[in-house]
Amino acid sequence: MSDMSEIGRLILLGAPLGNPADGSVRLRDVLGVADVVAAEDTRRLTRLARDLGVTVEGRIVSYFEGNEERRTPELVEVLLAGHTVALVTDGGMPSVSDPGYRLVTAAVGAGVPVTAAPGPSAVTTALALSGLPCDRFCFEGFLPRSPGARRARLRALAAEERTLVLFEAPHRIAAALTDLAEAFGADRPAALCRELTKTYEEVLRRPLGELARWAADGEPRGEITLVVAGAPQVAPEPPGPDELRAAVAAREAAGESRRDAVTAVAAEHQLRRRDVYTIVHTG
Structure with a gap:
């Protein structure tokens, strides 16, 4: 796919969240012909390619949080040399709480074309499954890890009227739900989406207080996306x-x-x- 007489191209690949059958035809095509495939986890990429029946002919390099700063200028040089670089994460779209933002910014700054083979997204999948309003929403990614910072952030979000979508790690979800129930109210509707598209997919649609008690009974496993209803709109006081x-x-x-x-x-x-x-x- 390379053309040394022209500048290269960066392609962001939407990877399946868990079910390989969700991989698009474009995902298969690009993985098979890209000059370089930058993967968040090279072992997972190898497994995905095998599941998709694709032979990756290009060079595979790792691109994750720990080496983004060092690897980004190397990949920009490859792009400027006329090669095509495909960026793929463990699941979903690159840059959405995953590696990718730094490389996209650097490529755009260098005048390199950036495009995408869009695919699955845990954000929109959970939102659609939640049963909560989808017309207006905001994505908060991962909450702060420290309890104090997390509670401060939730207090700032308590009056947000749009539906909220959050990511959280299994070992922090119980504490996060407890803080959410305290900041937003135990009766605020929510949906905890776990292991989306995988064998043990689970969607629990319950008020925050009930979800907090459920999570406290045992640490849930797998990747978790949390959808929380926005704050109810308060009618303004009528003028006197x-x-x-x-x-x-x-x-x-x-x-x-x-x-x-x-x-x-x-x-x-x-x-x-x-x-x-x-x-x-x-x-």
């Missing part, structure tokens, strides 16, 4: 009579007729025009 009179007076001072001013103020606060009119005229 004095505030409504002042709003109408301000519009009148700006040149609006009283009729138009009352209509506009009523619409702004979702009130009946007749009620606003009565308040203005009885003030």
Whole structure:
């Protein structure tokens, strides 16, 4: 796939979360022809290629958290020399709480084209399975490891109205759920998604307090994605009579007729025009 007369290309590969059958045709094609395959775990890559029936012809190098800083400039040199580099993690899309961001940034900075063979994502898979609102959500990745920092972060997120998606390690999930229940309320709906697409896939849809008690009974195994409902929207306090009179007076001072001013103020606060009119005229 290399062309020494042109600049190379970086391709991000979406890898199966657990079930090899989720691997796309493009994933197979790119793995088979890329000049270099940078893998988070070379042993897992070898196993994945075998499961997909693909022979990796290119050079395989490791690319993980411990060697990203050193390996990135090496891979950029390979790209600038006209070679194609494929980046694959243990599961899901590179850069999403996985290695990749540093290399993408460096490649873009060097003028190297970056594209993707998109594939599975634990974030969107868990979100879809959770039964919680999916129209607006935010991804928080892994919470801080230290208890104090974790609780501070959760306090800052407690009023977030969008659905939250989090990753957490099995040995920290009980403590994280306890802190979530304290910060968000034990009744906040949530879904704990474990071992997605694998043989022992499990999705527990329960309030945070129940999930915390469940996790405390025994350390869950496998990779965990947690989906938490956003904070319930709080209706704003309706304006008082004095505030409504002042709003109408301000519009009148700006040149609006009283009729138009009352209509506009009523619409702004979702009130009946007749009620606003009565308040203005009885003030």
